[in-house]
Amino acid sequence: MPNWGMSMKKKTIFLIFVFIVATVTINCIKKAQSTEVKSTYGYLGYQLYYEINSTAEVSMGETINFKVLLSPDADIDDVQIYLSISGAGVSYQKSWVGIRLSAYQTIIDTALLEPSSNGEVRCQLEASYLDVTYGDYEYGIINTTIAIVRNLTYSQLSESYDSLNEKYQQLDDQLYFYRNLTYLFVAMVVIIAVISLTIVHRHKAQVSEIKPQMNIK
Numbered sequence: 096m097p098n099w100g101m102s103m104k105k106k107t108i109f110l111i112f113v114f115i116v117a118t119v120t121i122n123c124i125k126k127a128q129s130t131e132v133k134s135t136y137g138y139l140g141y142q143l144y145y146e147i148n149s150t151a152e153v154s155m156g157e158t159i160n161f162k163v164l165l166s167p168d169a170d171i172d173d174v175q176i177y178l179s180i181s182g183a184g185v186s187y188q189k190s191w192v193g194i195r196l197s198a199y200q201t202i203i204d205t206a207l208l209e210p211s212s213n214g215e216v217r218c219q220l221e222a223s224y225l226d227v228t229y230g231d232y233e234y235g236i237i238n239t240t241i242a243i244v245r246n247l248t249y250s251q252l253s254e255s256y257d258s259l260n261e262k263y264q265q266l267d268d269q270l271y272f273y274r275n276l277t278y279l280f281v282a283m284v285v286i287i288a289v290i291s292l293t294i295v296h297r298h299k300a301q302v303s304e305i306k307p308q309m310n311i312k
Contacts, residue, residue: 133241139222140233142167143174147218149208149241159185159208159216159242166201170227178204179219183244184211196224208242216242 133151138144146164153159163178172195180187185208196202210216221236 135218135237135239135241137237139220139235139237140224140226142169142171142226142233143222143224143235144168145220145222145237147220147239147241149216149218152243152245153210154245155210155213159210161187161206161208161218161241163204163218163220164201165203165222166199167196167224169198171196171224171233172227173232174222174224176202176220176222180206180208180216180241181219182210182216183214183242185209185216210242210244213244213246215240216244 131151132148134146134148136144136146144166147162149161150157150159161180165176174191174194174196176191178187178189187206187208189204189206191202208216217238218241219236219238223232223234225232
């Protein structure tokens with residue numbers, strides 16, 4: 096008889112171990128994961144509003160969609176803005192120098208960033224300008240993580256986890272079936288053995304009854 100019980104038990108123990116490891120890993124990644132699109136916004140100085148949007152997490156070979164928006168709340172002059180993105184093999188720079196922006200005029204820059212290694216992608220945005228209304232020079236700088244690059248993203252690992260969980264459930268069902276089949280087989284063997292012994296016992300009894308008696312003179 097094939098040793099289904101031992102084989103299925105070993106597979107089940109292995110899958111349970113992998114299942115637990117995958118669960119812990121996913122939970123850790125899930126805690127560290129941001130939303131699908133990461134947004135960062137605020138002010139550089141008192142008048143220049145900025146907003147940065149980017150893909151929060153990608154795997155190797157995928158592209159980060161990056162967008163920055165700049166808009167002053169009042170007229171500003173002698174504007175100097177420097178944008179730098181680096182990390183995970185990404186290198187991107189852009190600058191706007193010596194320009195004038197009217198109140199609520201908008202600068203928008205977009206880029207497709209292609210990382211070549213794991214790690215963080217960071218953005219530095221620096222600006223100086225003259226506040227035309229008050230005659231003051233303003234300065235501001237921010238440096239922030241805009242994306243994480245991994246070999247496997249949370250969504251990809253989650254799909255693998257779901258597939259593993261489904262296989263585990265299927266294997267558990269198979270183990271339950273083969274266990275019951277084994278019990279049924281053992282029960283049948285016992286029943287057959289009991290019936291065989293009963294038949295043999297009855298046969299011996301019948302032979303004993305019909306056996307001719309020897310006459311001794």
